Amino acid sequence: MSKPDATAETTQFGYQDVPVDEKADHVRGVFDSVATRYDLMNDLMSAGLHRLWKRHTVDQAAAKAGDTVLDLAGGTGDLAIKFARIVGSKGHVVLADINAAMLEQGRRRLVDAGIAGNVTIAQVDAENLPFEDATFDRITIAFGLRNVTDKDAALRSMHRVLKPGGKVLILEFSPGCDSQTRVRFLLVQCVADPRQGHCQR
Numbered sequence: 001m002s003k004p005d006a007t008a009e010t011t012q013f014g015y016q017d018v019p020v021d022e023k024a025d026h027v028r029g030v031f032d033s034v035a036t037r038y039d040l041m042n043d044l045m046s047a048g049l050h051r052l053w054k055r056h057t058v059d060q061a062a063a064k065a066g067d068t069v070l071d072l073a074g075g076t077g078d079l080a081i082k083f084a085r086i087v088g089s090k091g092h093v094v095l096a097d098i099n100a101a102m103l104e105q106g107r108r109r110l111v112d113a114g115i116a117g118n119v120t121i122a123q124v125d126a127e128n129l130p131f132e133d134a135t136f137d138r139i140t141i142a143f144g145l146r147n148v149t150d151k152d153a154a155l156r157s158m159h160r161v162l163k164p165g166g167k168v169l170i171l172e173f174s175p176g177c178d179s180q181t182r183v184r185f186l187l188v189q190c191v192a193d194p195r196q197g198h199c200q201r
């Protein structure tokens, strides 16, 4: 993962380079403007394939009833809704995102899906998660890590809040895909070693 170092002046935002300290504003602007159309756009742009990959991600997560799950950069809540059904009333899901407009869409969808009581919505920055150490059994981040400026900080933060033996699942577009062929995806899984505390792929 590339961390923008102290001397780097630019970082990637989509297919362009932008000043490191401006990326978060660009990302916010994009998701503020698309929030209400995001789900429709996702279906159109991936020909619906994002649904299959999200289903696959949830299956691979193998969360159980009673688990605590963080869906980071969770946007409009596709994964959070699925996990809420799996963990049940004894478990808990945090739908977390930096963008209030995306989370508002997520809140509406949770209501529409009849989910209440086991999901918390949190506006957070992935680079600096405001949760206790070793809180979550599972952490997912789907199509979100690419938007984070300091990816190493986000990974460290996820590792800190993951329970020993917990799992992080990162769903992303495959490297090398251009805007026409973005229907290939990559799922990276990492399990925190219960004894040593570090992650193994």
Ligand SMILES: C[S@@+](CC[C@H](N)C(=O)[O-])C[C@H]1O[C@@H](n2cnc3c(N)ncnc32)[C@H](O)[C@@H]1O
Pocket (backbone or CB within 6 Å): 027, 031, 042, 072, 073, 074, 075, 076, 077, 078, 096, 097, 098, 099, 102, 124, 125, 126, 127, 141, 142, 143, 144, 147, 148, 149
């Ligand atoms: C492409 S959307 C993915 C939403 C959802 N996970 C999905 O797959 O449908 C990317 C999301 O990442 C969020 N995001 C970007 N930077 C973030 C950060 N630093 N911390 C938390 N969320 C962030 C955006 O606000 C946006 O909702």
